[in-house]
Amino acid sequence: MALKIRLTKVGSVHQPLYRVVVAEARSRRDGAPVENIGTYTPKTKGNPIAIKLDRVDYWISKGAVPTNTMHAMIKKARRTAAATAPAVVAS
Numbered sequence: 001m002a003l004k005i006r007l008t009k010v011g012s013v014h015q016p017l018y019r020v021v022v023a024e025a026r027s028r029r030d031g032a033p034v035e036n037i038g039t040y041t042p043k044t045k046g047n048p049i050a051i052k053l054d055r056v057d058y059w060i061s062k063g064a065v066p067t068n069t070m071h072a073m074i075k076k077a078r079r080t081a082a083a084t085a086p087a088v089v090a091s
Helices: 053-061 068-084
Strands: 003-009 018-024 035-040 049-051
Touching (some): 003 053, 035 053, 049 068, 053 068
Antiparallel strands (some): 035 049
16 A cells, blocks of 8 residues: 555635645545645645644655655745744753
8 A cells, every 4th residue: 555645625716725635646636535634725824834744754654655746845844843943942
């Protein structure tokens, strides 16, 4: 069972909304996912990506492969999470 981390569309016309899902590679785009791990709302100002990075790491460790688009979005989400994380002060 080959797994992919990809987008599935759930929004309507002119109101795009995507879920970030882990699904079997051969299933259809809007088919039943193994797990929902986030959302992507492209019309949102600020940060349109909300992904559970710990679940992404888990599924990648289990062999799931992100699509090219999701790979770029995961990188962007990691940069955003690192920038918003509080700095640890060494004493």
